[in-house]
Amino acid sequence: MIRVLLVDDHPVVRSGVRGMLDGEPDIAVVGEAGSAAEALAAVLAAGPDVVLMDLRMPGGDGADATARVLAEAPGTRVLVLTTYDTDTDILRAVEAGAIGYLLKDASRADLLGAIRSASRGETVLAPAVATRLLHQVRQPAPTPLSARELDVLRLVARGQSNVDIARSLFISEATVKTHLLRTFAKLGVSDRTAAVTTAIAAGLLESPRRGPD
Incomplete structure (x- = not known):
């Protein structure tokens, strides 16, 4: 059973995601948190395998919360689920240790697949996010100046x-x-x-x- 914690400041979003996950024989939602500040306490209390982490929340952002969660519970997989896909947001989340980055327009099938992949330690990236990361990697380094x-x-x-x-x-x-x-x-x-x-x-x-x- 894959234990999942939902971290998002919008109750309606948490309810919608919970509804998408309910009924899956191998996935159980074990807790929720409404802010970045609540995320670490919820992780320590619920012991999830996968955390679905929003990025923009009151009381701190998801990248900072991800780093804190992984420092205290290194076996946890953090999967970002957000509406934001800027280079800065993506890089901060990846650098904080997130195993994946999904956008909230993902289909139910994509979300379920991402959770299962994340639980196995596999990196999961939305196609648009993967393209941005590849673009960053492929940027040519400046020619050294004399x-x-x-x-x-x-x-x-x-x-x-x-x-x-x-x-x-x-x-x-x-x-x-x-x-x-x-x-x-x-x-x-x-x-x-x-x-x-x-x-x-x-x-x-x-x-x-x-x-x-």
């Missing part, structure tokens, strides 16, 4: 103009522009702000410290 291109970008990050950068590095303003154009091409961006942001996100550049040099 030492001089990084020098220029660091000064851009500090708010210096092309003229100021040329003076600081003892090069011409035209050379600064050339370095910036090459940097834009390597990072796949079209302006100075995006170049700095992308380089920081890729770990090529540290966040600038404001204040005197």
